[in-house]
Amino acid sequence: MSEKVSPSVIRRLPRYHRFLKELLQSNIQRISSRELSEKMRLTASQIRQDFNCFGEFGQQGYGYNVELLYTEIGRILGLEDAKTMIQIGVGNLGKAIVSHLDFSSCGFSLIGLFDQDPKLIGRKIAKLTIQDTTTLAAFCRQHHPTAAVLCIPEEAAQQLSKTLVESGVQCFWNFSHYDLALHYDDILVENVHITDSLMTLGYLASNPT
Amino acid sequence: MSEKVSPSVIRRLPRYHRFLKELLQSNIQRISSRELSEKMRLTASQIRQDFNCFGEFGQQGYGYNVELLYTEIGRILGLEDAKTMIQIGVGNLGKAIVSHLDFSSCGFSLIGLFDQDPKLIGRKIAKLTIQDTTTLAAFCRQHHPTAAVLCIPEEAAQQLSKTLVESGVQCFWNFSHYDLALHYDDILVENVHITDSLMTLGYLASNPT
DNA sequence: TAGATTGTTAATCGATTAACAATC
């Protein structure tokens, strides 16, 4: 499919996917790189370069077939093979994520919810019963989840990520400030530092250009 | 202070701030760019370049004073001048944000909560009473908030952002998929596309290197 | 065929890394 795709291209894929979905919903069947560039505020050159990392999806003199491109990018993103995922932590943030987010449309299938709070254990959210974190290792041995979402504080993340890594979980979507990637090799970590985003906005607001 | 700081440097500031805070809490008083580079997995060169965008905070032969550097970066990020902010939407995600996040440590002061759900209006979270979105314009006229967090669906974001922009709100922390920046000029928008982050992880998991 | 638009190469721009003189 491709040799080596640069991180910046990869980070643009979900946005392309979103825009194409919208076009599709508006019944637009084809689009040129120039038209798309105006909608997305990118250059047409960049769009063509980006798509060409993965194949030749366009047609000279015509442009791109929206549906085909949408499907292709979905396939590239791996949305079609549902990777199993468990979520650790169902506090405020965790609850928002599990009830707000459609995992399956992102290429994941949520198969387990864990928390250490006795008040939460046994409750049901999104068809899943919250389990005790002490049973995490046993669960992983049995179900081999590919990925884990960490919606827990830094200290808990430090402890539980050890258990998870040792149990074979290799991908982490990490909302805690504990950066696993600095402590383990051969794992995939996507950190979501939501406060970094707010601070960046704050910087821009405080330092007008 | 500085002529023009590149976006990539700005995006690294919150992370520096976090690492320095941790060092400070461990009672480490000074650090060299090399030591910090090992902890953060950056090059020492980059660290020195980054800091030098804002001034000369180090001392040859010694390194950097951690407390001073921490304070300076906080100041650069504008953490000291609390910018007023209102939050629109107190559903699952909104509730998580308002109860989970310390706005003041990010340079903002939350002064209003709004929702359109009658069941939520009047309730109190984090010392604030949830108000009706129909009163938004009036509130803005009176209090002139600098920024707004949008924790609402795309359609609501489209409508309410119009009201907000017309009422003089200039900064947006946007959790919806409606990108205001494409529709208004002279506003500051920080988009948080949480699903993009998950899809990126999914891509990396599905396309191993 | 003529017009349009891609795929792709070349040129430019910006960001990161390396090197080293300045200096504490």
Added chain:
DNA sequence: TAGATTGTTAATCGATTAACAATC
């Protein structure tokens, strides 16, 4: 002073943009 480490310039690397031949 000698050693260490910064601030800063120069070299490298990568990503974006421009240009254009290929082709639908």
